[in-house]
Amino acid sequence: EKTLRREEVEALIESDPVFDNSDVYSISRPERYRRAMQKQRRLLELSAEGRAKLLELRRAVHDDLGTDLQTLMFIPNIRATFSDEQRAHWLPRAEAWEVVGCYAQTELGHGSNVRGLETTATYVEDADEIEIHSPTLTSTKWWPGALGRTANHAVVYARLIVKGKDLGIHNFMVQIRDMKTHEPLPGVQVGDIGPKIGYNNQDNGFCRFSRVRIPRTNMAMRFATLERGGHYASKKERRAASYSAMTKVRVEITMGSGHVLSKACAIAIRYSAVRHQGFTGKGDGSEMCVLDYTMQQQRLLPLLATSYAFHFAGATMQDLLARGDAEALHVASSGLKALCSRITGDGIETCRRACGGHGYLDASGLPHLLGTWIQNVTVEGENFMIAQQTTRGLLTLGSAVACVSEIKQTSLEQVSWIPSVFLSNSMEAFWLRRGTFATSALFDVKVSPRPPNQAGTRNQQPMIKPSLTPEEARFFLSVPSILQCV
Amino acid sequence: EKTLRREEVEALIESDPVFDNSDVYSISRPERYRRAMQKQRRLLELSAEGRAKLLELRRAVHDDLGTDLQTLMFIPNIRATFSDEQRAHWLPRAEAWEVVGCYAQTELGHGSNVRGLETTATYVEDADEIEIHSPTLTSTKWWPGALGRTANHAVVYARLIVKGKDLGIHNFMVQIRDMKTHEPLPGVQVGDIGPKIGYNNQDNGFCRFSRVRIPRTNMAMRFATLERGGHYASKKERRAASYSAMTKVRVEITMGSGHVLSKACAIAIRYSAVRHQGFTGKGDGSEMCVLDYTMQQQRLLPLLATSYAFHFAGATMQDLLARGDAEALHVASSGLKALCSRITGDGIETCRRACGGHGYLDASGLPHLLGTWIQNVTVEGENFMIAQQTTRGLLTLGSAVACVSEIKQTSLEQVSWIPSVFLSNSMEAFWLRRGTFATSALFDVKVSPRPPNQAGTRNQQPMIKPSLTPEEARFFLSVPSILQCV
Structure with missing residues (x-):
């Protein structure tokens, strides 16, 4: 029933000339941007006409829209951090x-x-305003999607300074372009950061502020308040809420990985089934189907299986997101974002190579799929960095288990998505298992074909020595594990 | 002295506005093509003025020129196969x-x-001509560089048919465009195959022939002759000579790999030395240099070492090319092309990711370096296929060693670039060593960080059973080895 509905919506999209992709690989970047805008507008029209839900429609459009971040990050940020x-x-x-x-x-x-x-x-107490300023070249906002051309407002993260005191990073609603002319406002210098390896419909931008004034009430005030006169107060939930939009994107990346990898597999496996190359040896000039070669199967079929595993991992993440447990979500989404984005990126490239020369042509669809996907290995927490968040979470959990021996009594008991087999073991077993922990523990899905690395396990032994601080331990432990897993 | 000379030529190129690359990432593909043509013309002018040798000048230009194949493949093919x-x-x-x-x-x-x-x-005996024809859709010539817009002639590979008899693949000089108007000649349908993941200065093209007549004397007649009336004769060197241009490109890819990988390493390591991220913990707000992180070193420094190894591997290949031993060149260049192109392609991507988000921008130089390089994993013999040529050569050699026990007496004794340690061992040791043979044997340079795969060695045991034909043995042997090595 779901499939029927999906095909119905896809047919609706495919029959609409606005969504025609036939010349998409040969048009210029400005033209791509213009088309993406037209598509977004048409999606809203179709949704308003009641033809389908906006999300259903969006999923049927095989293209990146510069406006996706409005619903993915901008609106959720307002919900999470504004009063x-x-x-x-x-x-x-x-x-x-x-x-x-x-x-x-x-x-x-x-x-x-x-x-x-x-x-x-x-x-600025006299005016009861806040002055947004870019004091250095390196303080230039760089990368925000939709900033380059599209947005008229920005949620700006900046250090709040009150009466000379630095109160740390807070977020502020800043108007950057005129609502009528769409020209940048005075003091705002804004533009596109240029072409990228993919995702070129999206106008990732830069922005510099030269003492731009906004009302005090434009500061996000759900978990921090700044009163007239400068009295400041903050709640402990502030930090988690402030970065919840990034966590949401990590969940989105995990969910998207199975979908994108399955697309790449579909292209490469269908091609391999149609392509014939190499004589069968029957002497009649007949040729082998490429998919019949063992090495082609070994390259592609595990990736197909992985795309299913990622699909279910994504579904589990969606549940976790719905449950609203910020700590568990952070630990799980950090590691999974790194794992799924890396395997999917490498997997698309494997699919591309498995199509031989034809995978090098944009017309195969794989170059754009690859270029747009691989932003995910570095965005919203570079993979090598962000995976350490999971290491950290698991170490905390491991210590807790060792101390109390009963998972129910730990402070992280709500992290019930970790299979109990890992939790019922002693501390020693926990260390021994760490080699494969990061890859296989989260959803009990074995996605990496490599055997446990014995050398890696040995590297972790210094951990038990009490001469390392917990900070150092995390750092040294994460190096070999991450090199192996991420 | 070499470095001084190189810098001198580079300065000459950089001071010439024709070679300005400042807006190269934002111009359209037709404009890129036009610029590449201007650069080629300027190179010829500078060379004619005696400013430097053409090859020196070419090496100083950091761009792909659609005309490179004239000197790399077209002229060598005339030399090798025409009388x-x-x-x-x-x-x-x-x-x-x-x-x-x-x-x-x-x-x-x-x-x-x-x-x-x-x-x-x-x-066609009556007219003493040869008729070039594309009988099916799949017979369309597809991929030749410079075919799309540039070339007025093509060396066409086609099945020679004389008096109804198929004499196999031969090559023919076919004029495809008018020498004055540059319009396609009657019966020739020709064009560009469209945008690619990289190498977009190059006009890779397609071409279909509809019963196009050429003089009989346009067949390459160095090692095969077709006389008036249809008498045909061929020498045994024909096949090797016919594909020698492809071998030359494989050597070129091996030589280029060290150069390109070193460029990527230079960008990523310099960036890592300049980029600061993550507090030092001193409490003064100072940040760590990214290159000081162990994991950044582990990602980048082995690649830097590899680029040196590939440089020397390339130099050895150049010697081998100069020596003119076609068999040894074929065995060595096939495996090395696969090995070097794969490690370099993956290495550029590692460098790109090591630059975090900034590596995603075209302006980092890495996306274009990557896109243009990774054609090499599939061109001139797709890597999984072409590596089998080396497997085959080594097996032949292995059998010879086992039979006569003295390398001097084997038919491949001229393959002296294989370190003698591998040749002085018994047949059994040969099989045991095969696991790492393909990666490390050729130049005694250990480039892969992985330990010998014991499982892989076990997989090879069925080889010794006499129930497999040599063909089957090669096929099964190559699957795990290639999966591991290529």
Whole structure:
């Protein structure tokens, strides 16, 4: 029934000339951007006409739309971090696409180390306003999707400074373009960061602020408040809520990996079934089907199986997201984002190579699939960095298990998605198993064809010595594990 | 002294506005093609002015030129397969760039299986001419570089048919475009095959022939002759000479791999030395240099070492090419092309990811380096296929060693580049060593960080059973080895 419905919506999309992709590989980047905008508008029209739900329609469009981040990051960020009063102001405007936004966190100089962001948001008491400023070249906002051309507002992450005191990174709603002319506002220097290896419908942009004033009430005030006069207060949930949009994208990447890998497998396996190359040896000039070669099967079929595994991993993540357990979601989504994005990226390239020369042509579909996907190995937490969040979570859990021997009593008992087999073992067994832990533990799905690395296990022995601090232990432990797993 | 000279030539190129690459990532494909043509013309001018040798100049230009194949494949093919009389006619014209050519072998339906090519070259006795024809859709010539827009002649590989008898694949000089108007000649349908993941300066093309007549004397007649009236004779060197241009390209790929990988390493390591991310923990807000992270070193430094290894492997190949031993060259270049192209392709991607998000931008240089390089894992013998040529050569050698126990007496004694340690061992040791043979034997350079695969060794045991034919043995042996090595 689901499949029928999906095919129905796909037929609707395919019959509409706005979604025609026949010349998509030969048009220029500005033209690609224009088409993506037309597609987004048509999606909203079809949805308003009641032809299908917006999400159903969106899934049937095989293209990236520069406006996806409106629903994926901008609106969720308003929901998660702005007060009820602020939500009442911004959400209706954003949902009506009057306010088109972007999520401006990463800077030229700082991505993974969020605490190093340099943009300042200084409270000016006299005017009861906040002044957004880019003090250095490296503080230039760099990468935000939809910033380059599309957005008229941005959620800007900046250091809040009140009465000379740095209160850390907070987020602020900043209007960047005129609502009528769409020209940049005074003091805002904004543009596109240029062509990329993929995802070129998307206008990833840069932005510099020269002492741009916004009302004090544009600071996100759900978990932190700044009153007239400069009184500041903050709740402990602030940090988690502040970065929840990034966690959401990690979940999205995990869910998307199975889908994208299955597309690549479908192209490569269908091609291998149709392509004949190499005589059968029967002497009649007949040729072998490429898929009949053992090595072609060994390259492609495990990837097909992996795409199913990722599909179910994604479904489990969706459940976890619905359950709203921020800590478990963070630990699981960090490692899975790294694992799924890496295997899917490498897998698409394997599929591309398995199509021989034809995979080198854009017309095969694989180059664009690859180029657009592999942003995911570095976005929303570079893989080598972000996987350490899972290492950290598992170590905390491991220590807890060792201390109390009963998982029910640990502080992380809600992390019930970790198969109990790993939890019922002693601390020693936990260390021994760590070699394959990161790859196989989360969903009990064995996706890596490599055997446990004995050398890796040996490397972890220094861990038990008490001479290392927990910080050092995490660092050294993560090096061989991550090299093996990520 | 070499470095000084190189820098001198590079300075000459960089000071010339024709070679300006500042907007190279944002211009359209037709514009890229036009610029590449201008660069080629300027190179010839500079060379004619005696500013430097053409090859020196070419190496200083960091771009692909659609005309490279003129000197890399077209002219060498004339030298290798056309008779002295034919050479005297074609070479001066080709060297003066009056005749601009391409190498038209691969068809839509056949690449790796050259014997399956379908284009026909039928001798028409009455007119003493040869009729070139594309009988099926799959017989369309597909991929030849410079065919799409540039070339006015093509060396076409086709089945020679004389008096109804199929004499196998031969090559023919076919004019495809008018020498004045550059319009396709009657019966020739020709064009560009479209955008690719890289190498987009190059006009890879397609071509169909509808009973196009050429003089009988346009057949390459160095090692095969077709006389007026249809008398045909062929020498045994014909086949090797016929595909020598492909071997030359494989050598070129091996030589290029070290160069390209070193470029990628230079970008990523320099970036890692400049980029700071993550607090040092000193509490003064200072950050770690990215290159100081163990995992960054583990990702990049072995690749830097590999680029040196490939440089010396390339130099050895150049010697082998100069020595002119076709058999040894074939065995060595096949395996090395597969090994070096794969490790370099994966290595560039590792470098790209090691630059975090910035590696995703075209401006980092890495996306274009990657896209253009990875054609090499599938061109001139798809890697999984072509590596079997080396397996085959080594097995022949292995059998010879087992039979006579003295390498000097084998028929392949000239293959002196195989380290003697492998040759002085018994047959049994040969099998045991095969696991790492393909990766490490050729130049005694250990490039793969993986330990010998014991499982792989076990898989090879059925080999010794006499129930397998040599063909089957090669096939089964190559599957696990190639999966491990290529």
